[in-house]
Amino acid sequence: MDVVMTIAGSDSGGGAGIQADIKTFQELKVFGTSVITALTAQNTLGVEAIFPTTPDFVSQQMTAVFNDFDVKALKTGMLFSDEIIECVADKIQEMELQIVVDPVMIAKGGASLLQQEAVYALKTKLLPIATVLTPNIPEAEVITGMTMNTQSDIQHAAESILEKGVQCVVMKGGHLEDDEFATDSVFLSNGTSFKMSSKRIATKHTHGTGCTFSAAMTAFLGKGLSLQEAILEAKKFVQLAIEHPLNLGHGHGPTNHFAYQNHRNYEVMISEA
Numbered sequence: 202m203d204v205v206m207t208i209a210g211s212d213s214g215g216g217a218g219i220q221a222d223i224k225t226f227q228e229l230k231v232f233g234t235s236v237i238t239a240l241t242a243q244n245t246l247g248v249e250a251i252f253p254t255t256p257d258f259v260s261q262q263m264t265a266v267f268n269d270f271d272v273k274a275l276k277t278g279m280l281f282s283d284e285i286i287e288c289v290a291d292k293i294q295e296m297e298l299q300i301v302v303d304p305v306m307i308a309k310g311g312a313s314l315l316q317q318e319a320v321y322a323l324k325t326k327l328l329p330i331a332t333v334l335t336p337n338i339p340e341a342e343v344i345t346g347m348t349m350n351t352q353s354d355i356q357h358a359a360e361s362i363l364e365k366g367v368q369c370v371v372m373k374g375g376h377l378e379d380d381e382f383a384t385d386s387v388f389l390s391n392g393t394s395f396k397m398s399s400k401r402i403a404t405k406h407t408h409g410t411g412c413t414f415s416a417a418m419t420a421f422l423g424k425g426l427s428l429q430e431a432i433l434e435a436k437k438f439v440q441l442a443i444e445h446p447l448n449l450g451h452g453h454g455p456t457n458h459f460a461y462q463n464h465r466n467y468e469v470m471i472s473e474a
């Protein structure tokens with residue numbers, strides 16, 4: 202059984218963060234381990250409180266898992282502070298691991314999940330060792346300092362991120378104004394690029410879509426899929442999870458992690474970036 206890890210925040214509402222990651226790992230039949238950076242009191246309506254753990258305790262959790270398991274791939278989600286980012290980066294930089302960095306910054310309701318001063322540590326410590334970075338457009342704008350309106354802006358921002366040492370950038374288009382498709386743009390450091398599109402679902406149940414997408418990518422990398430296969434299969438996983446909602450909660454409800462096993466066949470469209 203392949204072992205993977207998530208380093209992220211807990212979502213008491215169960216739709217995002219550690220909970221979304223573990224549910225995704227379970228559905229994809231990899232063994233999930235977890236390192237918790239912060240607890241959030243959260244539901245589908247928003248984040249009510251944040252209780253961070255300490256960098257030392259994050260480090261202790263990582264040591265405990267690494268001393269016992271052969272972790273093949275890991276993802277990072279909510280990292281909250283620069284001290285936590287530095288301690289995570291120090292610990293994993295010498296390891297042979299596939300690293301998916303989801304640069305979580307702001308929850309859908311507007312709560313900040315990453316302190317502003319931590320962006321520098323994210324760029325200088327974590328990006329150089331990341332296999333894949335999965336920013337949404339607002340996150341990519343914060344990381345690059347660029348404004349992104351057009352596909353050419355997306356390409357320039359991706360190039361500037363690749364220069365920081367990441368092997369692949371997946372620019373998520375969930376926030377773009379396109380009624381028909383949800384299109385993500387993928388750029389690899391070897392020069393390959395493509396767009397992947399799926400039918401945009403008109404729904405308010407999109408809590409944790411980004412977490413679920415990066416967790417699925419991590420699971421597929423852990424199972425040994427190539428980078429491109431893992432990215433495409435993760436897009437399929439999140440599409441099915443959005444397309445078959447559970448209709449839970451009174452706000453932005455969670456996605457359906459069971460959908461991939463129940464309705465496997467979704468064809469992601471690929472085109473030139």
Ligand SMILES: Nc1ncnc2c1ncn2[C@@H]1O[C@H](COP(=O)(O)OP(=O)(O)OP(=O)(O)O)[C@@H](O)[C@H]1O
Nearest residue numbers: 337373374375376383384401402409410411412414
């Ligand atoms: N309404 C939708 N229909 C289909 N796919 C969607 C929809 N919204 C987002 N996606 C897809 O879901 C994935 C996650 O993207 P999104 O932009 O929602 O991430 P995010 O903003 O980081 O999410 P989070 O709320 O977890 O922070 C991407 O592949 C995106 O294209």
Ligand SMILES: Cc1ncc(CO)c(N)n1
Nearest residue numbers: 210211217218279308409
């Ligand atoms: C703990 C946590 N991580 C990530 C997100 C982003 O979806 C969230 N809302 N909560």
